[in-house]
Amino acid sequence: MLGKTISHYKILEKLGEGGMGVVYRAQDLSLDRPVALKFLPVQLTQDGQARERFEREARAAARLNHSNIIIIYEIAEFSGQIYMAMEYVEGETLEQRVKSGPLLFGQAVEFAVALADALSLAHRRGIVHRDIKPGNIMLCAEEHRKAGGQLKLLDFGLAQLQGVSKLTQDGTMAGTLAYMSPEQAQGREADHRSDIFSFGAVFYEMLTGSPPFSGEYAAAVLYSIVNEEPPLLSRQRAGIPNELERIVAKTMAKKTEQRYQSMCEVLADLAGYQYRPQTLLEKTGAEKKSIAVLPFEDISPGKQNEFLADGMSEELILALSQNRQLRVIARTSVMQYKGQVKDVRDVGRELGVSHVLEGSVRRHEARLRVTAQLIDATDGTHLWADKFDGVMEDIFSFQEHVADQVTTALKVQLGQMDIEMPAKKPPQPAAYEYYLKGKLLQDAPTLQNLDNSVLMLQRALQLDDSYAAAYGSLSGAYLWYIDTGLRPDPGYLAKAETVAHKALSLDANQTDALYTLANLKMKRGDIEGAVAQFTKVLQTDPNHRNTLLWRTVLIYMSSYLERALQEADRLLAIDPFWPMAHWLHSTIRLHQGMFDAAMAEYEQMISEVPSKLVWLALAYRYVGSLEKARQAAHKLKELEPDGILWPIAFAFIEGAEGKSKKILEYVDERIKAFAWDFYIATYWVASFYAIAGEKDEAFRWLERAVEIGNRNYRWFAVDPNLANVQDDPRFAGFMIKARNEAMKLESFI
Structure with missing residues (x-):
């Protein structure tokens, strides 16, 4: 087969072989991309049952569009051989990874979340996988993870649609022995909760390095699955967190009614665990x-x-x-x-x-x-x-x-910085007191606090006009006027810039001033300049939280989703109680297409930041929970009756319900004026026009979104809200432009 051309695919190398197929790496000559070709073995081409399973795999996976599920391009036949063309993913299987031992707790949870989200989508579409095992989970190599996929769920050959026919005929078994649910092991009917059990068995192995059930003979393994509890996690590995032991135990309950009843429930508990600071650190294994x-x-x-x-x-x-x-x-x-x-x-x-x-x-x-x-x-x-x-x-x-x-005392050296920090002249003591009062008032940026902050900082500068930190903090107060909308006069942006430059003329490394200039570049659509400036801030203050937040937003807006998630984890590790850090992590999940995981995370933090209810409504919309989406939108309207986000939430819901023309009733001039210069909302308005079928306006707003910083081309390609324009001839050119703009950040990532 090597070197042969099958249809428009050139066979390059053999990747693997199993009882139900042979897999090759090939080059798609039509679209110039690598693919994986899976062939049904020649001896099985006349086997009706084998052929049905092969075709079932292709049909089941093709129904699912998820960053953690393998993409099927086509199924075809050439010279009597049936094959399917699918996404080629570099990496290793989870089975190969755990041979070297258990995973770090944080990494295991990260993979579990990705797998659970993929299964949640499959279950919503009525598909039960029935063969969840480490060998069917591909851990993506670095290059593939940049696109947002931690792992890929493979081999839907045993999958069935719920409600179409019995998933398991009486007296037969489907699945891989060690990871079967009790109902599969007994040949009984199995629903989506069977996948939940198998998921738990895989999670168990990630945490311990060993499957939960094993034995010298198949009969012994089957008996254990049905009648015995697996060894306690805490006895298999020291230091297993109690919460993880509880989650795994509930997924693997013998009785289906005692398990989690949906993968959404699993994700909710994983989200609660995942936000622990120690969990975030465990992902790297290199704690400072x-x-x-x-x-x-x-x-x-x-x-x-x-x-x-x-x-x-x-x-x-x-x-x-x-x-x-x-x-x-x-x-x-x-x-x-x-x-x-x-x-x-x-x-x-x-x-x-x-x-x-x-x-x-x-x-x-x-x-x-x-x-x-x-x-x-x-x-x-x-x-x-x-x-x-x-x-x-x-x-x-x-x-x-x-x-x-x-x-x-901690045996670390002070001051190991990327740049040299010259000694600073101490300020006048009275000026320092006014500076502290003014700076701390910005913690709660109400109009009164901001006005008083400006007054305190101006008094500090009257006493000491060479006080760089006071100038820097004053620039931040002016920025707050704009960002909160409390004093939306653009003149405050000019004032912020002027005093920031004054601060830097006195101290070239003044952190607040550097941040102000970075923020202004971001507001003006100079994304590369903003990221470069934010990076400079982190050289003087590696833990500057607003810099970490907005730099990461710009990274994910340029489709570097995996890197953005790493940066979000870093922010959560140093500021675990900051709601905005949790919002950022959840929103990256959403743009990875992990809607159920994002929904679970939003639900965890929404009480702290009710203004983010628009994101929770959006997540509900993507998973099809429109009643919950409507409840979130109504709650947002109650909290902010004069706000501009609740109409956006309702517009998304109307679109999901097929009321395409009614969407535009929510998109009034006030919202369009707000959205024109705010890259997230710009894209939302483009989505509304796309859903309404007004393609010219949709492309005008999409072009504007890219122009001011939203280059998330990987998301544009799969967002269901853009379905009406994704097959328009103009879309390909737009995607090329968005990708080219995103690639400008490559040197900063």
Whole structure:
């Protein structure tokens, strides 16, 4: 076969062979792409049952469009040989991977989520796979993962449509022995819950390196599946989290009614586990030393110096974050513990850190006392403690002293930076106080707080006009006016730019100013410039959360979905309680086509960020839960009756219900004005015109989306909302343009 041309496919190499097929790597000469060709063995071409199974595999997989399910291009016959052409995926099977031992917990969960989401789609379409096993799961190589697919579910040869006929005839078995459900092992009728059991068996093997049931003879294996519980995970591998043991046990309950009743339920529990900071770190297996700087306590008479206590915490977080050997939890997440009395061991577990720094501030007239202590979060041991007694002028040297002592105690070197950081001149003490007050007011960006923040920062600059940090923070306040819509005057963008440049003229590495300029580039559609500038911010502050957020948004908007997911994990690891970090992770999942996984994650975080209900409604729309989508849209309307997102949510629902013309009733001039300069909403409006059949307008808005930064061409190709334009002759040219624009980020990724 090697070197032969079958139809328009040239055979290049043999990839593998099994009882039901021989697989070759080939080149599609018509479309110039690699493919995998699977041939039914010659001796089986006249076997009606074998041929039916072969064709069933092609039909079942072809019904499913999912990033984690193999794509079937066609099934055909050539010179008496029947074959199917499918997506060629480089990588290794899960069976090959687990031969070298169990996976890291975080990596196993990541693969489990991908597999569960693929099965959830199959089950919604009425397809039960019936042969879930490690050998039918391909782990994608790096190049393929860039397109958003962690793994590919293969071989739907045993799949059946529910409701068409009995899935398993009485007295017969279908599936691979070690991963069968009890009902399969007994030859009884099996529904989608049989796949849930097999999924659990595969998950078990990922976590332990061994299948849950084994034996020298088939009869012994079958007996175990039906009558015996598998060995406890915790006895197979030390350190198995209790939550994972519970999830696996529930998937593998002997009675179908005691299992999870859908893969959506599995995904909901996996999402809860996946957001644990320690889980995110387990994906890489390369944990750094880690620390959480808890909010310092103000113990001054009258507690009038809370801003000083909060400022001390923030300055120490910033100083320690500049060390690349140290993972430092962001201020947003540690502020959850303000005013709480909690065992540091519990804090360490919740944040996934090995050490905690805590302290207090006491001010009386001109005198200041600051205490700090470093604690091992694993056992509560105090490793170091110190105190400072002095005046405000000396507080900056004490901050440096604490950072130096902490890194010494943790045996890491301070200041291993990508760029050289020159020494900074300490600000005037009174200016520093106004600066702290102004900066901290931006934590809750209401109109009153932002106005007061600007006032405080301007006072700081009146006292010290060379205070770079105050200029940088002021630029951030002006940005907030625009981003919150509280003062939408474009003049504030110009003010933000002016004071940011002033800050950088005084300190070329001033983080807030660098971030402001990056944000402005992003707003103006200079995506490459924005990513380059965001990268520069991370050189001065590796944990700058807004930079990590928006840089990752731009990466996923350029279709680098797997890399974006890695960056989202990094953000969650340093800021595990920030709702926006959870929104980002969920939204990347959505654009990977993992709708059920995204839906489960949105449901976990939506109470914290109700404005993101539009995304939950969108996820419900994609999985076909239109009643839930409508409930989410109504809730959003109740919360923000004058907002512009609830009409967008309702428009998506109308489109899914086939009311294509009614969609445009929601797309008024206010929404179009908002969407024209906001690349996510621009694409949504393009989708509405596509659903309504107004193709010219759809392409106009699609072109605009690409122009201002939405180059997510992989998503454009599969988004069902664009179905009416995906076969238009103009779409191919548009896709080429979107891809070319996205590729401009290659050097930054």
